[in-house]
Amino acid sequence: MLTIAILTWREGLRRKLLAAAVLLTILFLGLYGLGLYYASKEILADTSPMSQLQREIVISQLVSVGIYFGSFIVSLLAIFSSAGTVSSEIEGGTVYAMLARPIKRVDFILGKLLGHGCLLVLFAAFFLSALSAIVYCITGFMVNGIYPALGLFCLQPLVLLSVAALGSVIFPTLANGIIVFMIYAIAVVGGIVEQFGWIINSAAMIRIGIISSLIMPADALYRKIVHILLSFSGGSSLNFTQMGPFGSISEPSTQMLVYTAFYIIAAVFLAACLFRRKDIP
Amino acid sequence: MEEAIVTDGLTKYYKSKVGCEQICLSINGGQIYGFLGPNGAGKSTFVKMLVGLLFPASGKAWLLGKPLGNLAAKKRIGFLPENFHYQDWLTGLEVLNLHFSLGRLDPSARHSRIAHVLEITGLTGREKQRVRTYSKGMQQRLGLASALLTDPDLLFLDEPTSALDPLGRKEVREIILEQKRKGKTVFLNSHLLSEVEMICDRVAIINKGRIIEEGPIDYLTGKTVEVEVEIGGRTPNLDAALEEACFSIAWAGEKGKALLSDKEDRARLAEIVIKNGGRLYELVGRQNSLEDLFVNLIREEGEKDC
Numbered sequence: 001m002l003t004i005a006i007l008t009w010r011e012g013l014r015r016k017l018l019a020a021a022v023l024l025t026i027l028f029l030g031l032y033g034l035g036l037y038y039a040s041k042e043i044l045a046d047t048s049p050m051s052q053l054q055r056e057i058v059i060s061q062l063v064s065v066g067i068y069f070g071s072f073i074v075s076l077l078a079i080f081s082s083a084g085t086v087s088s089e090i091e092g093g094t095v096y097a098m099l100a101r102p103i104k105r106v107d108f109i110l111g112k113l114l115g116h117g118c119l120l121v122l123f124a125a126f127f128l129s130a131l132s133a134i135v136y137c138i139t140g141f142m143v144n145g146i147y148p149a150l151g152l153f154c155l156q157p158l159v160l161l162s163v164a165a166l167g168s169v170i171f172p173t174l175a176n177g178i179i180v181f182m183i184y185a186i187a188v189v190g191g192i193v194e195q196f197g198w199i200i201n202s203a204a205m206i207r208i209g210i211i212s213s214l215i216m217p218a219d220a221l222y223r224k225i226v227h228i229l230l231s232f233s234g235g236s237s238l239n240f241t242q243m244g245p246f247g248s249i250s251e252p253s254t255q256m257l258v259y260t261a262f263y264i265i266a267a268v269f270l271a272a273c274l275f276r277r278k279d280i281p
Numbered sequence: 282m283e284e285a286i287v288t289d290g291l292t293k294y295y296k297s298k299v300g301c302e303q304i305c306l307s308i309n310g311g312q313i314y315g316f317l318g319p320n321g322a323g324k325s326t327f328v329k330m331l332v333g334l335l336f337p338a339s340g341k342a343w344l345l346g347k348p349l350g351n352l353a354a355k356k357r358i359g360f361l362p363e364n365f366h367y368q369d370w371l372t373g374l375e376v377l378n379l380h381f382s383l384g385r386l387d388p389s390a391r392h393s394r395i396a397h398v399l400e401i402t403g404l405t406g407r408e409k410q411r412v413r414t415y416s417k418g419m420q421q422r423l424g425l426a427s428a429l430l431t432d433p434d435l436l437f438l439d440e441p442t443s444a445l446d447p448l449g450r451k452e453v454r455e456i457i458l459e460q461k462r463k464g465k466t467v468f469l470n471s472h473l474l475s476e477v478e479m480i481c482d483r484v485a486i487i488n489k490g491r492i493i494e495e496g497p498i499d500y501l502t503g504k505t506v507e508v509e510v511e512i513g514g515r516t517p518n519l520d521a522a523l524e525e526a527c528f529s530i531a532w533a534g535e536k537g538k539a540l541l542s543d544k545e546d547r548a549r550l551a552e553i554v555i556k557n558g559g560r561l562y563e564l565v566g567r568q569n570s571l572e573d574l575f576v577n578l579i580r581e582e583g584e585k586d587c
Contacts, residue, residue, distance in 0.1 A: 104352070281326075
């Protein structure tokens with residue numbers, strides 16, 4: 001398993017996948033930081049009490065935009081880097097010689113997941129840490145609960161990785177990438193619908209959001225992250241920071257996190273079971 | 282010597298199509314075994330079942346005395362796929378290191394084993410180049426090196442010379458013969474009948490998923506004898522007499538070719554010609570080649586049951 005994991009890791013580095021992702025992320029963070037700088041410059045200049053609230057709302061909205069798009073980037077990386085976890089090896093023919101070796105198929109797929117997972121976790125950790133540092137340096141705004149949020153931010157790509165790996169046992173690479181992306185899109189749109197559902201108090205819209213979260217919990221994780229990072233201490237009921245499509249009016253429950261953990265385990269288990277008996281003609 | 286491969290009714294279907302059906306083979310160790318068949322006959326399907334890429338629909342098989350899928354047996358097996366592909370972003374050396382690790386070999390032997398297989402496959406000096414820079418022939422050599430890396434007791438080679446030039450083919454034949462001299466077993470899938478005839482001890486011929494003939498090459502090619510005859514004064518009576526004696530002759534004027542089941546038939550044929558007033562100018566026997574046998578068998582579409 002470790003041999004395959006190292007091979008996968010090496011592939012990510014050698015094929016410049018991680019390098020390209022980091023480069024584009026730096027570009028994004030640079031652009032984001034620039035935008036944040038000019039936005040906060042105007043706001044920070046006004047020191048009146050009312051503008052203090054405005055300042056917090058605007059900055060938190062900007063932070064949630066940064067986290068939202070960061071989450072999107074990390075998710076896309078997870079989907080497209082792992083859409084061919086198994087299928088690309090089969091399509092490329094590299095799997096034949098490897099599976100003829102004395103290794104269990106379960107070890108093969110777990111090794112692939114371990115290799116991909118490590119790369120994605122590293123990237124996600126880098127992204128959120130960098131984002132938080134930029135926000136603090138430019139605005140002085142310190143996000144709450146950075147460590148639990150970091151853990152959940154790293155968990156997000158693992159959810160998508162597990163589904164992509166499962167799909168790659170069943171579908172060709174291209175089809176799998178599209179399918180997993182569509183499932184992720186359902187979750188994102190469902191999450192936005194749920195947010196509006198809470199604002200206008202629509203039970204149907206909230207239900208849609210919950211169902212989409214059960215289909216793909218990635219967006220629910222994002223809402224949890226935002227809620228952790230931007231929630232007020234002191235029990236203020238006016239949580240403007242949670243409003244808007246990038247916010248999190250209703251905090252996903254702990255049960256949702258437990259569900260997510262089981263979701264990942266179930267997807268990985270199913271992928272391993274299916275791959276164990278898959279014909280590779 | 283331990284039996285290298287034993288299969289009992291091994292069968293594989295692809296939806297409604299037959300991949301392999303009721304394959305029964307018993308292959309002793311220490312020989313080179315050829316596996317022949319036309320395109321789509323089931324050769325690669327059979328090999329892939331044995332190395333664990335495909336799962337049989339029914340039947341059983343044992344490799345080196347262990348049932349299919351046994352990891353201890355897999356450790357003693359080498360496999361060169363027909364569609365050989367290796368990670369093109371790795372160097373040749375890294376590919377071999379990868380397969381050495383996957384082969385669960387003694388780490389202390391890594392350097393010497395890799396150096397040895399690079400040498401015998403002619404890749405020494407090219408191992409640090411990326412696989413994507415290799416020609417097809419070099420990639421096949423790398424595949425062969427990878428298959429030999431674990432010093433396997435049972436080696437599956439699926440079209441091992443398809444991408445090689447004549448010199449390369451000769452080198453591979455020598456490698457295969459060397460494996461036999463070391464007491465190893467080689468299972469060789471090949472379209473190149475001349476090559477199989479040169480080095481194999483036994484062959485099996487598969488068609489439409491079933492074994493239609495199996496045995497030592499000398500025995501199989503000696504089973505039928507082709508004779509060329511030139512007979513003057515042919516009459517309908519002579520032709521009828523020959524047909525009654527079950528001599529099937531393809532005529533072109535006075536010359537004809539016949540396939541005889543044994544050498545005694547030559548004397549019988551000559552006797553019939555003389556008795557029926559014909560003049561026997563020529564009767565020349567020609568040893569059947571494996572290609573002749575193969576072509577005749579495929580045309581007849583015979584079957585051999587377990």
